[in-house]
Amino acid sequence: MVQLRAVTRVMRGIFPVFLYSVIATLLCFVEASGADAERSSGGLMALYNFCESGGPLVRDVSPGGAGGTLQIQDLRRVERRDGALRIFGDAVISPLENGQRKLSRALMASNSLSLEAWITPGSLNQKGPARILTFSGNSSERNFTLGQDGSAIDVRLRTTETSRNGIPSLSTGEEAIRGGVVHVVYTRDRQGRAVIYINGSLAAEGGVGGTLDNWDDGFGLHIANESGGGRPWTGSLHLLAIYSRALSSEEVSRHFEAGPAAADSVESSVAGRSEEELFFENRVAPILANHCLECHDSATREGDLDLSRRASAFAGGKGGKVIIPGRSGESELWLTVHHDEMPDDRYPLSADQKAVIAKWIDDGARWSLDFIDPALYLSHVGVSDHHVRRLTVEEYIRSVQSAVGVDITDMARRLLPADLRADGFRNTAYNLTVDLKHIHAYSELASEIVRRMDVRDFARRFSSRLKFTDNDMGALITAMGIWIHRAPLEEHELFAYRGITTSVAASGGTYGEAVSLVIEAMLQSPRFLYRIENQIGDGTAWPVDGFEMASRISYTLWGSPPDADLLAAAEKGDLYDRQSVSGHVNRMLDDPRAIRQSLEFFRQWLNLDRLNSLNPSADHFPDWDPSLAQDMEKETLMFIEDLLWKQQRPIHQIFDGDFTWLTPRLARHYRLEASLVPDGPGQEFQKVIFPEGHPRGGLLTHGSVLTVGGDEASMVSRGLFVMIQLLRGVVKDPPPCVDTTPVPSKPGMTQRTVALERLSDGSCAGCHKKFEPLAFGLEKFDGLGSYHQMDEFGNALRDDGQILVPGAAEPVEYESSNELMGFLASSSRVEETIVWKLTQFALGRPLAYRDAPAVNAIIEKRPQRGWTWKELVRTILLSDLMKTSMTETLENE
């Protein structure tokens, strides 16, 4: 790649066509060599590198493929030579199907675009302009056209302020190109600034105002001519690319230096899963996970059949093979579900589900996963997973503080309904509903916020001209809008806000009054209260734009909106660049807000708010002091902050950290040895270091976690906590004929004895063995976290047990709680769970199997010594899940 860069640097200006063609030809076939690192992929909607070996098709090799495959209408007029497509007559390359909605919708949504071409013009006398790349319906109606007009490059763009023909166009003027290979880039940003670059240098600049809202999404993408002919372009095409954003000048320069062959490697990343693999992963595996693995996973293996893994599934069970690829009628798996014999004692599969199983077997029973993890199939997948995210109460408070500098904490917490926890977190978008009380609160809060502001002073940050005139007020609203809404205003929004200022002016009001009311409206706008992102597309994941990315970064890292630097980066288009994102993430991780947000993650994940309602039985715990619950919460948060931030230790050490932070009263409550009880006032926190082998140490030995499920020290509650929250295990309903009433301890019978009875019962053991032994190691900690060697009946307590990791066939024994903590700390499953949970928290939605490849890609980047908090957050923010958003098609399409 270094050699290529050196070569392409020489190319500025005129470059011999022949020599470059040879290089391009060679590079069309070389393996990906890092060339893709030179080109930006953020917002890439279409990419044609003309590397097909022959035939009439020209394929879009971009990951999203919004341009679609094109077809050369007359092969006699073209020639594939030297890795380029040479056009030497009146040719046209048109879509296989009419309309490229994905492309038009994406560009309309972003209101910005870039067109890039590596070309060798056949002549400098082509006029029309001759169509290099056009997105049009005919010769007088278009969305855009990149054309050559003599030695000039001319770009027409339809907006609400240009004609249907895209006139007036932006043109370089004559002699911008002089023959040979030339790199042409046209960019147009949201604000209407348009630029043409020739060979990396600015060649023309101008304003193309308005929006792309008037685009026709029935138009097609054509190369080398209009769809109906009459505007032919001749020459060689090496590369054409379309972006849904304006590339920065630095990116344009980099693309030029990278040369056209840099795009060839993109093709290698397009390769996805086969249809058969997707069918198995998206249709078959969910059925097996939800209806079969309860009895036929590696741990239960009823009938010696394990359907969770490929080898064991095809090996079959006691009765022989159950899957005969290609022959569903001979496969026991399908026969038993077809006749409703399976799932045993459960509701039968639906006709659709049975048909899926039959089709899969008949098509060859392709099995593409190592292990079917039931945890992936708990959440239902669908477009409804992508709810627009309302700001939580805390996010609202911080957004107000950031936007206008007013601390509205007390009033907001008082007026706004609390956000409820759903699927483990309070920021789960589908549960962030609204009711009248929200509307009332937002209105009252907006009034109060503005009342507390110095509005004129605030306005001066955005405009020095504090005037009522149309232009001045429009400019102020535009600038203020970007800041408060975290993205540029749409035209209709500007009109709406101008309507307010007009009303004020008409009623004899003041400038300050007008600005106050505009701010009030902005604070109630959906653009402020929600995190609006484009969700319309073709049902695939599309790149988020720079402003959307800025909010994703800042709310994930800080729980608050982008700061000025991040917003400026979004405006410049820098957030499509991995290095730029990484730089901002690093900068923001050094801010105290990042610590606060990390603690918020743990607070929600571990449901620490539960401690506010801890109400232990007065009979069993007569000495309980409610302030201990607050100490427990603070202990956990201080421990995490110390371990993850002050010491920068790997996250997995939260399970076996050899220290904690305690008040003397909490230490005494825990019944710590006197030598470990801190001196000083009862409520003052001090760090306590545990000697090696001490039973305490790590999150699970904190009162905040030991009280899960109440004060009963229930093996079931604690075991389920470890299994579900740490191991991402799945447990099924109780089996038939079991009284689920908890059994209390008594002389001669501890909770372990009770659990062991359940584990010896065939009907209970199948599920209970998966989670109850996980809690054995905590038996010496009572329901409020105190440590004992004997329970209240004088029964001796133990702390040995077993741990069965989901997917494993056999449990691992542990001898003490200390060993249990060590196991959890070293478990890759536990560490992966943290990745899953944090990714869910960042996205504000439960994850499902569709997300698994992207999450696994994050997991694969694990540093050898384990994730530090900063490394993990940075990796998640740079992942595909954060850079893209799943789209959906409109119903009428």
Add this chain to the structure above:
Amino acid sequence: MNNSVISRRTLLKGLGSISVGLPFLEEMMAAPGPGSTTPEIPVRAFNLFFGLGIPAPLQKEGFEGVLEPLAPLKDKLLILRDVDQVRCDESGINAHFDGASGAFTAEPPQGEARAGGPSIDQVIRRHCYPNGMPAGVAPTVVAGTFFRRSRVSRYVHSYNPDGSVAATMQERPRELFDRLFGTVAVGDTGNAREQHLKRSVLDSVLEQYRFYTGQRSPLGKASRARVADHLDRIREFEQRAFSPAQIEDEDRLRRPDPSMVLHGGLADPGGEGIDITLDQLTTEWRLMADLYATAIQMDRVRFGSLTFLAAGERIRLTGDYHFNGSKRFTFDDSRQLNAGGSQGCSHEWWHKFNEKRTNEALKAHAHMKMRELAWFLTRLSGPDSVEANGRTILENALFTISTESGDGRHSDVKRELSGVFHAITSANGRFKTGQIMDLGAEGLDVYNSMLHAMEIPDAMGPSGREKVPVDGIIA
């Protein structure tokens, strides 16, 4: 305890000491409500949920057994037994939760706080009022008296098409009062200029929310629905904020006093249950029921749900239980179960249900629940609930009553989610009443048949599923 039916007027005037203004309440009481501008009877649908259910064998006793309190209303009810909700079972999730999420949706849950599909009231609402509710009518009101709250579906029973909750739960009488009757003051209400400007702010906000629900919105279906909900509430807010007049001070109505029972996290301390007396429970509930009933009478609400005790509710109830002037039972769960914490809660009677035993405590609890449901229903069947067609609201609106299970033993999903008690009202003559039917049908088919009778073309449940009409319920 609130033992007598209170008129709309006295109820609202006598409940507390803190006052709020109400827009033209007198007029609203005397005349058809703001949503009833014509004598036509509006389409209304409400879901009435009670926790823990009635074991199927006890339902067989009809009005001689735990259903006795419903007997005075039996001519206005169609009791539906043997309704199968087994499809709502979601492996790996507690059956209390499955069944509760399936009540009125007939679908398994789709997450901790999301049902598997819309509830029947919302399907009807969206079809009958595609452009939002008439001015003055809340889009949906969800309320209830409950304590267990580990998962939202335990107590919320009105769901949007995507399974998210249709409205925020109102669990305190004051909150419900404010939600139903409160006015909002925006700026200085006596200053016409300020009101005009505040309105221009609201107009600009409204316009933006409209954009995000419209053709050019960049949002997907579920998000647009969420923004549409927001838009509905802004319209309602606008109507309340800028209603043309406020009643005079002396006519101001009274908000209920602060609630005397536990709410929020304190009401569900780690699933351990709380102590509560029958008097505390029913006083709170009846106040909620009266407020909700009054709102229906005043056409403040046409859709929503009301919950009396959550699915898998955990309370340790004490107090003497009287019915029709005689003492029927003394509740003392913890002592009678000889246990504290969660093991001493009334919930355990359902776990211990045994057809061969008397199940005395369970029956008393279930009987009490029917008494309290009857309290609410009776509020809508009296002379002050007679509408233009001569029928009462109870007869004109669709009330669907259901619960979480047909057996509380968690020992057999099929049994637990079969025989789930249902009762419906006639919905203005659309359904038979005065009968007890053993349907032997899936809940989904029952709900879809109800929709069919209501002339709603939309169907609930998976697309392409073969429907089995339950015509027997249709009048």
